[in-house]
Amino acid sequence: MCLAIPMEVVAIEADGSGWVMLDGLRQRVGLELVEARVGDHVLVHAGYAIETLDLAEAEARLALFRDLAAAWQRKIAVEAQS
Amino acid sequence: MKYIDGFRSLDAAAPLRQSLAELGAHVTARRGPVRLMEVCGSHTMAIARFGIRDFLPEGVELVSGPGCPVCVTEPGFLDAAIDLAHRGVIVATFGDLLRVPGSRSDLARTRAAGGWIEVCQSPHRARELARDHPDREVVFLAVGFETTIAPIAAMLAGARRDGLDTLSLLTAFKLIPPVLAALAADPDLRIDGLLCPAHVSAIIGPETYGFLAADHGIACVVAGFEPLDILYGLEGLLRQLVDEAPRVDNQYSRVVKPGGNPRAQALMAACLEPVTAAWRGLGPIPGSGLGLRPELARYDAARRHGLTVRAGEVHPQCRCGAILKGLLSPDQCGLFGRTCHPEHPLGPCMVSQEGSCAAHFRYGRRSRQP
Numbered sequence: 001m002c003l004a005i006p007m008e009v010v011a012i013e014a015d016g017s018g019w020v021m022l023d024g025l026r027q028r029v030g031l032e033l034v035e036a037r038v039g040d041h042v043l044v045h046a047g048y049a050i051e052t053l054d055l056a057e058a059e060a061r062l063a064l065f066r067d068l069a070a071a072w073q074r075k076i077a078v079e080a081q082s
Numbered sequence: 083m084k085y086i087d088g089f090r091s092l093d094a095a096a097p098l099r100q101s102l103a104e105l106g107a108h109v110t111a112r113r114g115p116v117r118l119m120e121v122c123g124s125h126t127m128a129i130a131r132f133g134i135r136d137f138l139p140e141g142v143e144l145v146s147g148p149g150c151p152v153c154v155t156e157p158g159f160l161d162a163a164i165d166l167a168h169r170g171v172i173v174a175t176f177g178d179l180l181r182v183p184g185s186r187s188d189l190a191r192t193r194a195a196g197g198w199i200e201v202c203q204s205p206h207r208a209r210e211l212a213r214d215h216p217d218r219e220v221v222f223l224a225v226g227f228e229t230t231i232a233p234i235a236a237m238l239a240g241a242r243r244d245g246l247d248t249l250s251l252l253t254a255f256k257l258i259p260p261v262l263a264a265l266a267a268d269p270d271l272r273i274d275g276l277l278c279p280a281h282v283s284a285i286i287g288p289e290t291y292g293f294l295a296a297d298h299g300i301a302c303v304v305a306g307f308e309p310l311d312i313l314y315g316l317e318g319l320l321r322q323l324v325d326e327a328p329r330v331d332n333q334y335s336r337v338v339k340p341g342g343n344p345r346a347q348a349l350m351a352a353c354l355e356p357v358t359a360a361w362r363g364l365g366p367i368p369g370s371g372l373g374l375r376p377e378l379a380r381y382d383a384a385r386r387h388g389l390t391v392r393a394g395e396v397h398p399q400c401r402c403g404a405i406l407k408g409l410l411s412p413d414q415c416g417l418f419g420r421t422c423h424p425e426h427p428l429g430p431c432m433v434s435q436e437g438s439c440a441a442h443f444r445y446g447r448r449s450r451q452p
């Protein structure tokens with residue numbers, strides 16, 4: 001029920017709901033719980049956006065995982081040579 | 083999908099595994115076996131699905147806590163919902179509840195026998211049902227933790243704006259911090275570290291777990307649901323234990339903000355207040371639930387329809403209680419996989435996808451606890 005995949009807000013309606021897009025599919029969700037603008041990414045749970053995604057924080061974490069992976073590959077390459 | 087791939091790289095998992103091994107050896111040499119707990123159904127599922135337990139070193143155990151809202155719902159709640167359906171009420175529910183056993187029947191059988199049970203992806207559907215069928219009473223089965231309570235509170239606020247007066251909620255809301263307090267105080271259950279739920283924390287804020295670190299010495303990390311998030315979270319827990327400095331780390335800062343979600347908190351506080359909630363397997367815990375404020379009694383299905391929600395009867399051999407506390411693993415229940423399986427669940431932990439028994443059944447040995 002907890003979709004951990006962020007979806008992009010593509011339209012906001014006057015009644016507090018809005019439309020999000022995931023893999024080309026539009027879905028109507030409630031936006032009453034967040035302060036979201038068109039272009040923001042939101043986490044959706046039970047048909048409602050429950051929080052917006054902080055893109056800078058997401059990118060920082062991805063960078064950390066990329067660095068870990070790169071360091072591991074270097075280590076393997078060094079071990080293979082020796 | 084690119085975004086997801088970045089959180090699932092095997093090349094990044096390998097150094098995390100090594101780090102877990104090093105930290106684990108350090109901690110267990112000093113304090114003996116270590117017990118970590120995850121308390122979120124989505125974590126339970128991801129841990130089983132991705133075989134995360136295989137990454138844990140000797141002496142580090144990861145147990146599942148009471149993190150599936152369906153699994154902790156008392157059979158008496160379902161008895162009350164079934165009773166409502168028999169009275170001709172439209173019962174709107176999340177699909178997860180359909181096959182959770184009540185004392186004698188379940189909602190799926192009630193529906194097959196002609197009861198109007200409407201399965202909803204979102205509580206918003208209940209609002210639509212009430213609008214489209216003004217001649218019928220509609221009751222939404224309001225179960226869930228903070229993450230689900232917030233959307234239901236938003237739905238109720240919308241229904242009140244619409245002036246819908248045939249819609250009410252049968253509430254069995256549960257709150258995570260009070261049950262964690264109860265688990266932390268349980269002498270049978272020594273927990274060294276806690277993988278805090280991701281989206282519950284988005285609503286309530288990571289600070290809420292501060293008492294676990296300060297008063298109980300439990301390491302706390304708020305982690306996301308992707309495999310690398312979880313491995314990094316477990317590594318963070320062991321790191322805190324190595325440092326002997328339990329605190330709350332928020333590793334899911336891309337979603338969880340300091341202080342949580344103030345809009346959600348305000349919407350919830352506007353319609354709900356703390357009550358004692360009964361947890362299946364754990365019993366009643368004061369302040370661990372939310373019920374409608376007295377001024378909103380007309381939206382309270384139990385009062386509106388004159389129902390008394392009792393505890394109800396559980397299968398005598400079902401060990402869900404001990405499993406929800408992390409004291410037993412699912413295959414230690416004598417019914418597991420024999421008379422109790424996903425096609426024929428005898429207890430709630432086998433019904434919900436997020437239940438420990440269902441996750442264990444589906445992913446088998448890979449989810450076995452060390």
Ligand code: SF4
Pocket residue numbers: 397399400401402405412415416417418419422423427428429430431432433439
């Ligand atoms: S296997 Fe079935 S009966 Fe046993 S604890 Fe799990 S849900 Fe209950």
